Amino acid sequence: MKGFAAVFISIGLLLLTGCSQEEPAYKVDLDKRKPVIKNEETDVITYAYLPQYSHKESYQRHHLLVEYLRRETGLNIKQIFPDTFDKHMEMVGQGKIDISFSNPFVYVKIAHRYGAMAFARILEANGNPHFRGQIICRADNRDIEALSDCRGKRWIAVDPSSAGGYLFQLGYFISRGIQKEDFIEIAFSPGPGGKQEKVVLSIWAKKYDLGSIREGTLNVIADRIDIGEIRVFAHTPWYPGWTYAARKGLVPETVSKVRQALLQLNYSQSDHRRIMEAADITGIISSKDQDFNPVRELAAQIGMRLEDRPK
Amino acid sequence: MKFGFRSKIYLGMFSLLLLLGLVIIFTVSRIMTNALLEENRNRGISIGTNLAARLIEPVLAIDFFRMKTLLDETVRSGDDISYAFFLDDKNEPLVHTFKGGFPVDLKRANEVEDQEKYRVRLLDTGKERIYDYAVPVLIGNDRLGTTRLGLQRTRVQEAVRRLMWSTFLLTGVVILIAGFFGTVLARTVTRPIKVLHQSAEEALRGNLDAKTAPLLKRNCWEIMQCGKSECPAFGDVRHRCWYLAGTLCPSCVEGEYAKRMESCLHCSVYRKCSGDEIQSLAESFDSMTLSVKSHLLELKNTEKILKEQRQLLKTILDATPDFVSLQDCEYVYQAVNKAFCEIMKRKEEDIIGKTDFDLFLANRAKIHRLEDRKILETGEPLIKRDSFKGPQGRRWIHVVKIPVRDAGGKVVGLLCSSRDITEFKRVQEKLAQSQKMESVGQLVAGVAHEINTPLGIILGYVQLLIEEIEPGTQNYQDLQTVEKQAKICRKIVSDLLRFSRHTESTMKPLDVRESIKEVLAVVEHAYRLDRVSIVRRFAPELPMIVGDKDKIKQAVINLVNNAFDAISGEGVITVGAGYDPTSAEVVITVADTGAGIPPEKIDRIFDPFFTTKPVDKGTGLGLSVTFGIIQEHGGEIEVESPPPRESLAAEGVFSGTLFTIHLPVADQAGKMETEDGKNISSG
Numbered sequence: 001m002k003g004f005a006a007v008f009i010s011i012g013l014l015l016l017t018g019c020s021q022e023e024p025a026y027k028v029d030l031d032k033r034k035p036v037i038k039n040e041e042t043d044v045i046t047y048a049y050l051p052q053y054s055h056k057e058s059y060q061r062h063h064l065l066v067e068y069l070r071r072e073t074g075l076n077i078k079q080i081f082p083d084t085f086d087k088h089m090e091m092v093g094q095g096k097i098d099i100s101f102s103n104p105f106v107y108v109k110i111a112h113r114y115g116a117m118a119f120a121r122i123l124e125a126n127g128n129p130h131f132r133g134q135i136i137c138r139a140d141n142r143d144i145e146a147l148s149d150c151r152g153k154r155w156i157a158v159d160p161s162s163a164g165g166y167l168f169q170l171g172y173f174i175s176r177g178i179q180k181e182d183f184i185e186i187a188f189s190p191g192p193g194g195k196q197e198k199v200v201l202s203i204w205a206k207k208y209d210l211g212s213i214r215e216g217t218l219n220v221i222a223d224r225i226d227i228g229e230i231r232v233f234a235h236t237p238w239y240p241g242w243t244y245a246a247r248k249g250l251v252p253e254t255v256s257k258v259r260q261a262l263l264q265l266n267y268s269q270s271d272h273r274r275i276m277e278a279a280d281i282t283g284i285i286s287s288k289d290q291d292f293n294p295v296r297e298l299a300a301q302i303g304m305r306l307e308d309r310p311k
Numbered sequence: 312m313k314f315g316f317r318s319k320i321y322l323g324m325f326s327l328l329l330l331l332g333l334v335i336i337f338t339v340s341r342i343m344t345n346a347l348l349e350e351n352r353n354r355g356i357s358i359g360t361n362l363a364a365r366l367i368e369p370v371l372a373i374d375f376f377r378m379k380t381l382l383d384e385t386v387r388s389g390d391d392i393s394y395a396f397f398l399d400d401k402n403e404p405l406v407h408t409f410k411g412g413f414p415v416d417l418k419r420a421n422e423v424e425d426q427e428k429y430r431v432r433l434l435d436t437g438k439e440r441i442y443d444y445a446v447p448v449l450i451g452n453d454r455l456g457t458t459r460l461g462l463q464r465t466r467v468q469e470a471v472r473r474l475m476w477s478t479f480l481l482t483g484v485v486i487l488i489a490g491f492f493g494t495v496l497a498r499t500v501t502r503p504i505k506v507l508h509q510s511a512e513e514a515l516r517g518n519l520d521a522k523t524a525p526l527l528k529r530n531c532w533e534i535m536q537c538g539k540s541e542c543p544a545f546g547d548v549r550h551r552c553w554y555l556a557g558t559l560c561p562s563c564v565e566g567e568y569a570k571r572m573e574s575c576l577h578c579s580v581y582r583k584c585s586g587d588e589i590q591s592l593a594e595s596f597d598s599m600t601l602s603v604k605s606h607l608l609e610l611k612n613t614e615k616i617l618k619e620q621r622q623l624l625k626t627i628l629d630a631t632p633d634f635v636s637l638q639d640c641e642y643v644y645q646a647v648n649k650a651f652c653e654i655m656k657r658k659e660e661d662i663i664g665k666t667d668f669d670l671f672l673a674n675r676a677k678i679h680r681l682e683d684r685k686i687l688e689t690g691e692p693l694i695k696r697d698s699f700k701g702p703q704g705r706r707w708i709h710v711v712k713i714p715v716r717d718a719g720g721k722v723v724g725l726l727c728s729s730r731d732i733t734e735f736k737r738v739q740e741k742l743a744q745s746q747k748m749e750s751v752g753q754l755v756a757g758v759a760h761e762i763n764t765p766l767g768i769i770l771g772y773v774q775l776l777i778e779e780i781e782p783g784t785q786n787y788q789d790l791q792t793v794e795k796q797a798k799i800c801r802k803i804v805s806d807l808l809r810f811s812r813h814t815e816s817t818m819k820p821l822d823v824r825e826s827i828k829e830v831l832a833v834v835e836h837a838y839r840l841d842r843v844s845i846v847r848r849f850a851p852e853l854p855m856i857v858g859d860k861d862k863i864k865q866a867v868i869n870l871v872n873n874a875f876d877a878i879s880g881e882g883v884i885t886v887g888a889g890y891d892p893t894s895a896e897v898v899i900t901v902a903d904t905g906a907g908i909p910p911e912k913i914d915r916i917f918d919p920f921f922t923t924k925p926v927d928k929g930t931g932l933g934l935s936v937t938f939g940i941i942q943e944h945g946g947e948i949e950v951e952s953p954p955p956r957e958s959l960a961a962e963g964v965f966s967g968t969l970f971t972i973h974l975p976v977a978d979q980a981g982k983m984e985t986e987d988g989k990n991i992s993s994g
Contacts, residue, residue: 025435028420033412036404055371059450081371 045077045254050088050102050242052162052214054194055081062101064275072261075254084191085161092116092247099258100245103163104295105304107243111289112306115248118292119259122242123283125216130238133168134217136203137210139231144210147173147234151182153209156202158195159188163295164214165196168236171298197221204229216280239298240291244284259286317501324493325486332482339478344471351442355462356429358385358392359446363458366397366448370405370455378406391466393441397448398457405456417459421445425454433464440464503589507596519604523593524549531580535560551584554594634708634729637715642666642683645724654731675699682712683725690714690722696732707733748919759807766804770797806932816859816943820977823856823897824849824888826863831886834871843878845871848887848900854976856897858944866940869933870901870970876924877905877968890976896946899972907966908952916950946974 047066049058058081066079080097082088085106091097093114100107100116110116124131137144144150150173158165166188170180180186187208189195199211200221215235218227244262246255262284265272276282299306314322362385369377382395386408396407396417404413423430423445434441441461448455503525510521531552532538532545539545542559544552552558553575564574575581628635629649637646647655647662655662655670667676667683686693692713698705708729715724773794780787827849835845867886874884887900908916908923915921917938922931941948954969 023433025433025440026420027435027437028414028416030414030416030436032415033409034415035412036407038405055368056450059367059371059453063450063453079371080373081368083372083374 041076041078043076045075045098045258046096047077047079047099048082048088048091048097048101049079050085050100050106051082051191052085052103052158052165052196053220057194057220061279064278065281068265068272068275069258069261072264073254073257075257077258085159089113089161092245095247095249098247098250098254100247101242102245103242104240104292105163105167105299106161107245108292108295108299109161109306110245111292116245117248117255118243118245118287118289119255120244120262120284121240121287121291122244122281123285124241125280125282127282128238129241129285131164131241132215132238133164133166133172133236134213134215134232135169135172135210135234135236136200136213136218136230136232138203138206139229141209141231144233147176147178150210151178152184154185154187155183155210155212156187156189156199156208157212158199158214159191162195162214163239164236165199165212167298167302167304168239169212169234170302172234172236174302197224200227200230201225239295240287243287243292316504317497320497320501321494324497325490328486328489328493332486336475336478336482340471340475343474343478344467347467347470347474351462351467352431355431355442355444355460356446358388358462359429359444359458359460362395362460363446363448366458367450367455370397370399370448371450375406379408382406382408385460389462391463393439393461393463395458395460398459400454400456402457417443417461421459423447423457425449425452434461500589503593507589507593510593510596510600514600514603519600519607521600522549523596523600525590525593527551527584529583531560531584534580534583550594550597551586552580553578554598632731634727634731636662636727638666638683638725638727640687640723642680642725644670686712686714686725687722690716697729705733706731707736744918752919755807759804763801763804763808766797766800770794770801773797806936816862818857818859820855820857821860821863822853823858823863823899823974824853826860827867827886827888827899830864830867830871834868834875838875838884841875842881843875844883846883846885848885848889850889853888853890853897856944856974857977858974859940862940862943866937866972867899867901869937870972873933873970874901874903874905874968877903877907879906882967891973894973895976896973897976899974900969902954902969903967905967907968908950910952913950913952917948941972941974944974946972948972 047062047069049062051058053061059079062079066077069075070077077099080091082091082097088097088100088102089106089110092100092110100110102110107116107118111118121129123129135147135150144153157169160166173179173182185208187202189198189202196213196217197220199213200217201224202208203211204225218230218232221227244259246258263286265276265281265284267273267276267282296306362381365381366378368374369381378397382397385395386392394408394417396409396413397405398418399405402418402422404418407413417434420434421430421432421443425447427447429444429446432443432445434443441463444460444462446458446460448458503523506525507523510523513519513521526548530548532542537545537560539559543555544550544558544560547555552560552563553572560578560580562574562578564571625648631648632650633648634651634654635648636644636651639645644662644665647659652659652662657670662670667679670676671679682693685691692711694712695710696707697710698707700706709732710727710729712725712727714722715726717723773790777787777790777794780790827847831845831847838845871884871886878884882904884904885900885902887898887902889898889900890896891898912921912923917934918931919935920931921935938948949971950968951971952968953966
């Protein structure tokens with residue numbers, strides 16, 4: 001009986017001891033406060049990548065390049081992330097973006113509107129200094145076999161300002177006698193960021209019948225969907241690719257340093273290749289404003305006024 | 312305090328339930344608490360990770376509004392989320408949800424490394440405890456900053472507390488329900504055990520009629536529908552049939568219990584009536600008490616018989632005059648009879664357990680021990696005569712010692728039976744003396760017969776000479792002396808002849824008073840001259856006896872003369888004659904006030920030639936003659952010296968001798984004559 005009571009009491013004490021165990025806590029005093037003050041840096045050269053992808057994607061593509069430029073030029077270059085194409089262009093005009101990496105349509109707009117000046121442009125992955133757009137639909141969509149089948153269909157494009165994602169395809173449709181009115185609906189990817197991917201996902205999800213993307217987008221999204229379910233049924237003509245432009249008023253010396261550093265990038269060098277692969281760039285060549293006249297012509301063809309916001 | 316069985320069951324049951332409840336409460340609460348904490352932790356991690364992911368875009372866009380909105384929305388999404396803030400890559404707060412500035416202590420309260428996915432730390436603000444979650448905001452391997460999130464622990468504690476109470480209440484209810492059903496179940500166990508216990512106590516008190524087994528719900532004769540009222544199981548509502556012997560079911564097998572049970576296992580009665588172990592125990596107990604009762608009854612009867620036999624044996628042993636004793640192999644007395652105790656002058660309990668060395672003198676004990684040892688060793692019995700000196704003189708005993716053997720023939724004790732043969736030896740010696748005296752008598756009779764004739768001639772010639780000689784002369788006187796002595800000789804010879812040779816008796820009815828009166832008339836005058844008076848005590852009426860008057864007179868005169876001779880000087884002789892109706896005898900008494908007879912001589916006074924008188928005063932044949940006459944008449948003669956007080960009270964003297972003669976009255980004597988006439992008429 002005594003043994004039983006002893007065991008009972010022991011277990012009880014053990015339980016009580018077990019119950020009373022307390023996790024250690026770190027003491028903090030929440031009453032000690034101070035305001036948050038953000039000190040703005042003054043000598044920053046801002047670098048912005050036209051937000052055709054998410055900021056994260058943009059960062060991942062270009063932060064190594066920005067670091068390279070910072071290292072090579074000795075300038076305090078920082079990448080900033082405008083939310084939309086318009087914001088990007090607006091910030092160029094406002095002087096908040098010193099170095100703009102944008103598509104040729106945006107460039108011709110900021111050149112026309114804010115006096116920006118191209119000083120370099122990239123080679124595409126295939127080594128070509130030009131790029132083009134693609135018109136896609138679901139692989140199993142038997143309603144669209146030829147371009148003319150696009151009439152009466154719903155079209156999703158990247159952005160009204162997107163060259164490879166809308167404007168190239170629009171010019172291509174018009175040149176083939178298909179007007180904007182021939183489509184039941186022309187929709188654009190909801191922002192911000194990731195717009196090219198959203199077009200592909202919308203087609204994949206059968207929300208729209210056809211979509212317009214920049215060539216190379218399918219490879220970007222290949223890890224998220226089976227791109228075999230997407231069929232490219234038309235390509236636009238080639239246009240000059242993405243360009244580096246300096247805002248109006250940027251110190252020429254700075255532009256020169258940046259241009260020089262960019263032109264020094266060599267894909268065959270392993271350290272440069274890592275930077276260039278991240279940015280999906282195979283090479284950078286020198287460029288000037290006249291290289292973008294074909295784009296200006298396309299803009300005229302589609303009725304886009306460079307000083308206006310695209311409709 | 313001693314608990315009863317029921318209390319122990321209840322205590323044990325409730326203790327176990329309580330213990331179980333505590334263990335369950337502890338375990339469940341621990342598990343649930345850990346689960347809640349883990350869930351809370353995972354929730355915090357999830358919110359923090361999600362927030363970190365969602366903050367990437369506004370951080371990159373340096374969109375403070377969106378960052379602030381995200382943080383505020385996160386805090387508002389849960390009541391228990393205290394705060395959220397973002398630290399930039401320099402670990403400086405960029406956006407937060409605090410009002411009135413950022414608490415600087417929080418900045419370094421929970422630092423997470425780049426390679427860590429998150430870190431959780433419990434913070435104590437003094438008012439509450441908060442789990443702080445730190446999640447790095449990363450793009451690839453590049454760190455943009457750190458998201459921090461604070462979740463109140465109070466909510467978890469409250470949930471744990473509610474959980475504890477719920478578990479506690481639930482456990483309590485379960486214990487109560489289990490306790491209730493346990494009590495009901497325990498009662499089915501404890502109640503029969505209590506009944507069993509009470510029955511056992513009753514059995515201990517001697518009541519073996521207690522009924523322990525419960526009433527059966529179904530009885531075998533109802534199941535079998537046999538109607539065999541002569542079966543022992545029929546009508547027994549408490550005992551199942553397989554516990555009873557001699558059942559009459561056709562399927563029942565007689566014999567050992569195990570063998571019977573083998574057949575019972577297949578019986579429908581067994582399948583329908585077999586109860587649990589406690590019922591079996593109760594029925595076994597009842598069977599056992601019945602068996603014990605039966606055995607006790609037999610035992611009591613046996614004990615009674617044994618007691619009676621023992622008493623009978625003791626009575627026999629105590630009644631026997633022999634001294635009986637039983638000793639074991641260690642010579643210790645185990646049993647003795649009454650005679651043994653009396654001769655040892657000890658109580659039985661003072662002898663039992665003792666040895667000879669405790670009871671006898673050392674020399675005698677040693678002799679006994681040697682004899683006993685020899686008997687025990689050889690197994691040979693011992694028969695001997697032994698003597699010892701007691702207060703009444705030397706006593707003779709006849710001893711028989713025999714070994715006592717057990718069933719296997721082994722000697723386990725010694726039985727000794729001794730008999731006092733002193734009297735026997737005395738009678739034996741007396742017989743030898745009588746035989747000797749008979750031989751002497753015959754010799755004397757022959758001599759007397761031969762002497763009688765010449766003595767008669769001598770006396771005749773002396774009397775002739777006296778007639779011829781002138782009186783007064785010397786020769787005349789001498790002849791008278793010769794005549795006198797010759798007459799004495801003739802009397803001696805006559806007595807010898809009377810003693811040694813039975814003369815013809817003339818048996819007739821007579822009144823002894825007449826015979827006595829005639830005798831006393833002759834001697835009274837002469838005695839009176841010597842101042843010895845005679846007192847007569849005759850009964851007024853006396854029955855007649857059958858006898859020879861002369862011989863009766865001879866017997867009386869011998870006794871009266873003896874009485875006279877015993878009195879030296881003045882004295883009284885009391886002669887009585889009476890009747891004892893109880894024995895139908897005439898009693899003649901002769902008492903004197905003389906010197907009496909010494910005790911050592913009183914046994915010999917009837918012997919021939921035994922006398923205490925001077926040589927010239929008696930021949931020693933008077934009492935022997937008297938003894939012979941009385942025996943011839945079928946009577947008895949007794950002597951007492953001194954006489955009993957009551958017989959002498961009238962005379963006022965307390966010495967002397969009393970002779971008492973018992974003679975059968977006429978009817979007895981006639982009868983005796985008819986049956987035993989040979990003795991009377993023999994010469």
